[in-house]
Amino acid sequence: MPQIVNRQFLDFEKPIKDLIDEIELATEREKKTEIDLSAQIEQLRLKVDETRKTITHKLTDWQRVQLSRHPDRPYTHKYIELMTENYVELYGDRNIKDDKAMVGGFASIDGQTVMIIGQQKGSNTKKRQLRNFGMANPEGYRKALRLMKLAEKFNKPIVTLIDTPGAYPGLEAEERGQGEAIARNIYEMMRLKVPVICVIIGEGASGGALGIGVGDRVYMMENTWYTVISPENCSTILWRSWDYKVKAAEQLKLTSTKMKEFGLIDGIIPEPDGGAHWDYEMAAQNLKQQILSGLNELKNMKPEKRVDARIEKFSKMGFWEEV
Secondary structure, three states: OOOOOOOOOOHHHHHHHHHHHHHHHHHHHHHHHOOOOHHHHHHHHHHHHHHHHHHHOOOOHHHHHHHHOOOOOOOHHHHHHHHOEEEEEOOOOOOOOOOOOEEEEEEEEOOEEEEEEEEOOOOOHHHHHHOHHHOOOHHHHHHHHHHHHHHHHOOOOEEEEEEEOOOOOOHHHHHOOHHHHHHHHHHHHHOOOOOEEEEEEEEEEHHHHHOOOOOOEEEEEOOOEEEOOOHHHHHHHHHOOHHHHHHHHHHHOOEHHHHHHOOOOOEEEOOOOOOHHHOHHHHHHHHHHHHHHHHHHHOOOOHHHHHHHHHHHHHOOOOOOOO
């Protein structure tokens, strides 16, 4: 597991926290008394792994939502760092400014050059403010589209990593055309001639996710969610209170398993036991292998057929009953 200073724990992770506290106490005791406690410490570590596995298999929909927002969870830059080489970040939308909530640039995955784009949250309070908590303004979506068009010009595949609670809803964003920017991205992404792979790595909320979420293959990591509205906001609208967010999470059917059943995504990427924040390397390798697999499936398709298949894929989504 990654060595995280001041590791944070969710309520349902308390059994893991208690065991880790025991490990730290035993380690300190070993140093002070010079008594060999390695066997005891190893037993506790095995119990941590076992507890993580047990918790993973009993997660509710709301707990998966909480995991997708875990403060120790890896974000876009961490995945880029662990699964790519020669990453060159590109900036600005050539119109307003550079949006720090949307990042992207050319990178190499196992020798294959791709344009990788994603929403970036911050790892501490100052960085969260800088990145606007992963909520992009219109210039962020226009920047993403500029990078996609650049990738198309040089015939390079596009990979998008989605992790946002939604597009920024502020007055200034609306004044600069937030809705138009997202709609333009959806329209243009549908027509891109290069392979496009989209992955929800955390939160996938509303138009903020769809603005970089139209692809030939759409995947979700295991403990993520993808829906039109967050459980809290859904609860506020339906029940006039945030108190029903757990029920809203269940009713929204927002987990990766449900999205796969509905045919809205093409696959689920497994995470380490307990969530991606317990093993960054494993999470990044699983993501990398799925991306490479998707690119391998798409590389031999003719651009025209790829565009037609993408349009058909999204046109068929959804089902209903007439009464």
